[in-house]
Amino acid sequence: MLTFIGLGLYDEYDISVKGLETIKNADKVYLEFYTSHLFGTTIENMEKLYGKKVHILKREDVEQYPDWIDEALDKDIVFLTGGDTMVATTHVDLRIRAIDKGIKTSVVHGASIASAVCGLSGLQNYRFGKSTTIPFSYTTSRGKKIISEAPYDTIKSNFEQGLHTLVYLDIDMEKGYMTINKGLEILQEIDKNRGNNFIEDKVSIGIARAGSDNPSIKADYIRSLIGFDFGEPLHIIVIPGPLHFIEAEALVKLADGPEQILEQT
Ligand SMILES: C[S@@+](CC[C@H](N)C(=O)[O-])C[C@H]1O[C@@H](n2cnc3c(N)ncnc32)[C@H](O)[C@@H]1O
Numbered sequence: 001m002l003t004f005i006g007l008g009l010y011d012e013y014d015i016s017v018k019g020l021e022t023i024k025n026a027d028k029v030y031l032e033f034y035t036s037h038l039f040g041t042t043i044e045n046m047e048k049l050y051g052k053k054v055h056i057l058k059r060e061d062v063e064q065y066p067d068w069i070d071e072a073l074d075k076d077i078v079f080l081t082g083g084d085t086m087v088a089t090t091h092v093d094l095r096i097r098a099i100d101k102g103i104k105t106s107v108v109h110g111a112s113i114a115s116a117v118c119g120l121s122g123l124q125n126y127r128f129g130k131s132t133t134i135p136f137s138y139t140t141s142r143g144k145k146i147i148s149e150a151p152y153d154t155i156k157s158n159f160e161q162g163l164h165t166l167v168y169l170d171i172d173m174e175k176g177y178m179t180i181n182k183g184l185e186i187l188q189e190i191d192k193n194r195g196n197n198f199i200e201d202k203v204s205i206g207i208a209r210a211g212s213d214n215p216s217i218k219a220d221y222i223r224s225l226i227g228f229d230f231g232e233p234l235h236i237i238v239i240p241g242p243l244h245f246i247e248a249e250a251l252v253k254l255a256d257g258p259e260q261i262l263e264q265t
Pocket residue numbers: 009010035036037082083084085086087088089111112113114167168169170171207208209210211233234235236237
C-alpha cells in the first residue's frame with residue numbers, strides 16, 4: 001500500500017491523528033519538501049514523533065525516477081508532503097503510476113494553505129477563481145531577463161470575472177522561498193512593461209507562516225503592501241476581486257486593511 005499523507009501547515013503536530021497512526025504503522029517513510037515546507041519543525045523532530053527514519057526525496061525522485069514506489073507492492077509505504085498532498089502539487093501523477101503497477105493507494109488529507117487563507121482573511125472560498133504561482137525570473141545566456149506573465153494574466157482574468165486569486169510563491173532550491181514583496185514587485189514590473197495601471201491601486205493580502213502561533217496577515221493597496229515586512233517564510237498572496245461587504249469588513253478587522261475598502265463594496 002502507498003499512502004499519501006498531508007502534514008498540514010507549520011510543524012510536526014499539524015498532522016491528523018489518522019496520518020500519525022498511519023506513519024507509525026508504516027514499514028518505510030518517504031517525504032518531499034520541494035512543493036512546500038514545514039518551517040516550524042525539523043526532520044529530527046519529525047523522526048522523534050514518528051519513531052521512524054524519514055527518507056527525503058528530491059523532485060527528480062518523485063517526478064522522474066519514482067522507482068521507490070515498487071516497495072509498496074508488498075510493504076506499507078507512506079509518502080509525506082506539506083499541506084494537503086494533492087493541493088497545488090502533481091502527486092496525482094505518482095498515484096496513477098502506482099495504480100498502473102498494481103499498487104494499492106490511499107490518501108490521508110492535511111490542512112492546506114488553500115483553505116487557511118480563507119480562515120485567516122475572511123475571504124469566501126467560493127469566490128476564488130483559478131489559482132496561480134509566481135516563479136522567480138531568470139536570465140538567459142544572452143543576458144535577457146525572462147519573467148513569466150501567466151500569473152498576471154490569471155489575476156486579471158479572475159478579477160474581470162469578479163473572482164479572487166490565490167497566488168502561490170515559488171520555492172527554488174537555489175533562490176530560496178519567494179517573499180510577498182518579491183512577488184508583488186514582479187507583478188508591478190509586468191504591469192509597467194505593459195503600460196497598464198492594473199496592479200498599483202489594487203488591494204492585496206499577504207499571509208506569512210499560516211498555521212503557526214504568529215502568522216502575519218496584512219491587507220493593503222499594493223503600493224503600500226510592497227514595503228511591509230512579513231518576516232520568515234512561507235509567504236502567499238491573495239489578490240481579491242470585488243469584495244462582498246462582509247469580506248471587506250473581515251479584511252479591516254482580521255488583516256488590518258485600510259478602512260477605504262469598506263466604501264468600495
Ligand atoms: C506549491 S504550494 C503547495 C501547497 C500545499 N500542498 C498545501 O496544501 O498547503 C506551496 C506554496 O504555498 C504557500 N504556502 C504553503 N504553506 C504556507 C504557509 N504555512 N504559510 C504561507 N504560505 C504557505 C507558499 O507560497 C508555498 O510556496
